Amino acid sequence: MNNEENGEKTGQCRCVHGFTRRGFLTSVGVGAMAALATSGRLSAAQEGAVAERAAEKAVVITLTVNDRSHRLLVEPRWSLLYVLREQLGLTGAKVGCERGECGACTVLIDDLPRYACLTLAVEAEGRRITTLEGLMAGEELGPVQQAFVEEDAMQCGYCTPGQIMSVEGLLRARPQPDQAEIRQAVSGNLCRCGAYPHIVKAGLRAAELKAKR
Amino acid sequence: MKDDEQDLYFVEGIAVPQTPLPGEEPANWGKTAVIGRRQTRVDAYERVSGTAVYPSDVVLPNMLYGALLRCPHAHARVKKVDASAAERMEGVQAVLTGASLGRQVKWPYNEEVATDLFDDRCRFEGEAVAAVAAATPYVARDALREIKVEYEVLPFVADERRSLATGAARIHGAGNRLKADSYKRGDVARGFAEADIVLEEQYRTACEIQAPMELHGCVANWEGDSLTVWESTQGVYAVQAKIADILGLPLSRVRVIGHYMGGGFGSKLQPGKYTVCAALLAKKTGRPVKIFLSREETLLAAGNRPPATMTIKAGVKKDGTLTALQFTGLASSGAYPAGGISLLDWLVRDLYLCANVQSELTDVAINAGPARPFRAPGHPQCAWALEQMMDALAEAAGLDPIDLRLKNIPLVSQGREGAPPYTTTGLAECIRQGAEAFGWREARRRTAAGRKEQGHLRRGVGMGSCLWVVGGGGPPSTVIVKLFADGSVNLNMGASDIGTGTKTVMAMVLAEELGVRPASIQIEHADTGSTQYATPSGGSKTVPTESPAVRSAAIAVKQQLLQMAAGELGSPVENLRYGGEYIEAVDSGKKVKVTGIAALKKQGVVVGIGYRGPNPEGKVVNPFAAQFCEVEVNTRTGEVRIMRFLGAHESGRVMDRLTFDNQVFGGITMGIGLAMTETRILDENRTGKMVNCNWHDYKLPTALDVPTDMVSLPVELRDSEANSTGAKGLGEPVTIPTAAAIANAIYDAVGVRVRQSPADPLTMKRLLAEEAPEVRS
Numbered sequence: 001m002n003n004e005e006n007g008e009k010t011g012q013c014r015c016v017h018g019f020t021r022r023g024f025l026t027s028v029g030v031g032a033m034a035a036l037a038t039s040g041r042l043s044a045a046q047e048g049a050v051a052e053r054a055a056e057k058a059v060v061i062t063l064t065v066n067d068r069s070h071r072l073l074v075e076p077r078w079s080l081l082y083v084l085r086e087q088l089g090l091t092g093a094k095v096g097c098e099r100g101e102c103g104a105c106t107v108l109i110d111d112l113p114r115y116a117c118l119t120l121a122v123e124a125e126g127r128r129i130t131t132l133e134g135l136m137a138g139e140e141l142g143p144v145q146q147a148f149v150e151e152d153a154m155q156c157g158y159c160t161p162g163q164i165m166s167v168e169g170l171l172r173a174r175p176q177p178d179q180a181e182i183r184q185a186v187s188g189n190l191c192r193c194g195a196y197p198h199i200v201k202a203g204l205r206a207a208e209l210k211a212k213r
Numbered sequence: 214m215k216d217d218e219q220d221l222y223f224v225e226g227i228a229v230p231q232t233p234l235p236g237e238e239p240a241n242w243g244k245t246a247v248i249g250r251r252q253t254r255v256d257a258y259e260r261v262s263g264t265a266v267y268p269s270d271v272v273l274p275n276m277l278y279g280a281l282l283r284c285p286h287a288h289a290r291v292k293k294v295d296a297s298a299a300e301r302m303e304g305v306q307a308v309l310t311g312a313s314l315g316r317q318v319k320w321p322y323n324e325e326v327a328t329d330l331f332d333d334r335c336r337f338e339g340e341a342v343a344a345v346a347a348a349t350p351y352v353a354r355d356a357l358r359e360i361k362v363e364y365e366v367l368p369f370v371a372d373e374r375r376s377l378a379t380g381a382a383r384i385h386g387a388g389n390r391l392k393a394d395s396y397k398r399g400d401v402a403r404g405f406a407e408a409d410i411v412l413e414e415q416y417r418t419a420c421e422i423q424a425p426m427e428l429h430g431c432v433a434n435w436e437g438d439s440l441t442v443w444e445s446t447q448g449v450y451a452v453q454a455k456i457a458d459i460l461g462l463p464l465s466r467v468r469v470i471g472h473y474m475g476g477g478f479g480s481k482l483q484p485g486k487y488t489v490c491a492a493l494l495a496k497k498t499g500r501p502v503k504i505f506l507s508r509e510e511t512l513l514a515a516g517n518r519p520p521a522t523m524t525i526k527a528g529v530k531k532d533g534t535l536t537a538l539q540f541t542g543l544a545s546s547g548a549y550p551a552g553g554i555s556l557l558d559w560l561v562r563d564l565y566l567c568a569n570v571q572s573e574l575t576d577v578a579i580n581a582g583p584a585r586p587f588r589a590p591g592h593p594q595c596a597w598a599l600e601q602m603m604d605a606l607a608e609a610a611g612l613d614p615i616d617l618r619l620k621n622i623p624l625v626s627q628g629r630e631g632a633p634p635y636t637t638t639g640l641a642e643c644i645r646q647g648a649e650a651f652g653w654r655e656a657r658r659r660t661a662a663g664r665k666e667q668g669h670l671r672r673g674v675g676m677g678s679c680l681w682v683v684g685g686g687g688p689p690s691t692v693i694v695k696l697f698a699d700g701s702v703n704l705n706m707g708a709s710d711i712g713t714g715t716k717t718v719m720a721m722v723l724a725e726e727l728g729v730r731p732a733s734i735q736i737e738h739a740d741t742g743s744t745q746y747a748t749p750s751g752g753s754k755t756v757p758t759e760s761p762a763v764r765s766a767a768i769a770v771k772q773q774l775l776q777m778a779a780g781e782l783g784s785p786v787e788n789l790r791y792g793g794e795y796i797e798a799v800d801s802g803k804k805v806k807v808t809g810i811a812a813l814k815k816q817g818v819v820v821g822i823g824y825r826g827p828n829p830e831g832k833v834v835n836p837f838a839a840q841f842c843e844v845e846v847n848t849r850t851g852e853v854r855i856m857r858f859l860g861a862h863e864s865g866r867v868m869d870r871l872t873f874d875n876q877v878f879g880g881i882t883m884g885i886g887l888a889m890t891e892t893r894i895l896d897e898n899r900t901g902k903m904v905n906c907n908w909h910d911y912k913l914p915t916a917l918d919v920p921t922d923m924v925s926l927p928v929e930l931r932d933s934e935a936n937s938t939g940a941k942g943l944g945e946p947v948t949i950p951t952a953a954a955i956a957n958a959i960y961d962a963v964g965v966r967v968r969q970s971p972a973d974p975l976t977m978k979r980l981l982a983e984e985a986p987e988v989r990s
Contacts, residue, residue, distance in 0.1 A: 092263030156712030157260030158475025194882025
């Protein structure tokens, strides 16, 4: 499943993921990979070489996710959400509707909350992508995550990653938001369990915690 | 709290309840040390860090992705399926069609009705026609497009009110009437004759869809002849039973795992056709297969709250005594029998004191996805009708709505044979305390005065009350608790935590009994391969079912520890007290540390098995509630803003105040959806298809649609009979009276009755124009 290629690190890596080069190497060979590393796009000949692993028009992109760079072979139609979850194993972003209606897949792209289901992986190249996992400092929760724990701002927990990312995005832009701004910020994140009152409280608490750190 | 190396798991100085001797029933808890406090979730870290693995997060080596082809027509016959092009596609590993499966795999819609898994008759839009497995979900969906299906499109009926009309499309050979039910006590004709006021009105609630955030789906994997399914479900054992039955496998060879799940609200009590397809595709390819539906598929084919048309005729004396209630309900299960009228009349039968009650219920088929249980089946619909009628009666009798209700509080369950008493009923207290906390009478005076003003923003307050037909839980349940030599504790139970905080509450029960910290308890749950049998988490019964079993298992652990300590302390067991960290002999004053008991060290672990005992005989265990709200109606735009809400809930003992409040707010939020925005819209004229089959057009409440002013008021009555923890269910009553309370508040604001849900701006503008022309904007 994993056709990730080890790429250079940008900044400090805070996550602990094993890189699997094997799958990629067996299909394209080391020489082809070296070419890819410089061009970033597949030539027609290289395309033929990877046909057994990917659709014909697969391209190689570099995604910067949680301060770590990943070189990936993706189909242009693959959503960022699909690549994060099924290719990189970052399942914090959840699938809810795949059409930008629920916000369960919210990630930060250059610090702004974005629906990963409506973002193609190829569009996200060159951007700074932050997922729920990227809010952790090692095994320590980030302040927004901590606030969600304290205020019980979840029930089933499935929308929770998206809610947290929306609050995180808000706080990066406005460190001291009022209640109305928090409600607005998470209004693109459906919660069918209806934990909204606790989510809004968690937003206020998160601003406090973030200010302290 | 001290966390030194020696006593990592015990809380110092905690008062734990007395241990009953073997064979004795445990006494009710008195003052509790852990239960009832605001305890954050024991699995909150996993849920906020992304480390919780939901079934949709599961990725296995060599895994394929499956997808289902679904009928695009409301009613059609499948004449031919040509999957040859799909089968030849690169990346496609397997295709299943009706022809390839033959008639060997049946799908039971209920106990009586089964069809082929891919039946040649599709009775609703979204019925499964074929399935594929491919290298990626993208290729799987490409493959679906390459399957050529020849349909004979058949006439359809999409509105339950037209289903029995002459000339309506016939969905089943025997006709469209699926089920009829009736109930009678006393004599309604006599009741109406005794009444000073008789009112009759028709109400309707639109079809509402569960729409949990995590899509329905699973991952299936075979190891030899054994099948493992990671399913997003409310009940792993229920999924196991149905899959084993359909595939003809022994239960022992079907393992279902559902540690986390992203909401169900009744729609995930059972597996889906997708589960069977995933298992069959995995078998055929020899590879794991993941199938998660699209949002559109879940809206079409994963359950709903049936649309219901209800008529109530009610009689009341001037002093507020109800004399008769006559109820007629017409609802639709969808294309197959699926509980369309289940419990639809229960509140009429049971909520208020009334000697003369009659109801007639009819379930009809329409060409739409089958219903599934939806949070308090039947009750919010019935409350929409009954609670609005109660307000209308109160107005006609010149009474305050709460006084009319308080006049008719039953102490027995009249709707049941023999009218057994409730163990406790908090109905009156919920109404009284809720009204007090809400400032009801003052608010009513204020809104009445406001009606004389001519502004376009009109305030109104409304309330509704309810009970939930079950909510007492009951056997069976088996729970295993292990206390290891170091004092750490493991809880093993089959129940799912569907977001209600089940794991947290059970950890609190153990903490209360054993004197350990809730967060130190390791929980294994919701896995048919490794945890004990439990019924699905539904019916608001998980806490009242499982918590007494957990308590009983903890007591079994304590009894064994006391037995072990008896020899060491040289005192008989009846003279020993388990105090958490220490066991003490009350006669000699000698103490031994639990982790210092030699026999425990040698044995390594103490295993306590707990069972759920029976419910009290001849009594009914029900939760009760009353909710109050204030709305503002904009008579220019027809918009209704909900300004504040208060939920007063009597669910026995409050186990975790934090998750209790969260559920109250959540239930109210869902009720706001029913009242204000949610409706499945079928194109009744041309196609029968659902026209708002997405979350943009089928609107769930967002954070901006619920008031910031929400109050949860627990009305805690000590129920010494219900079970050994005194807990009753909460998850369903919280959403029953909400929509009706909103409708009553709208009436208070502008004097129009919203008989049909939802109260969207268009509906409001129409009603204002038709029924309250004097309310000028």
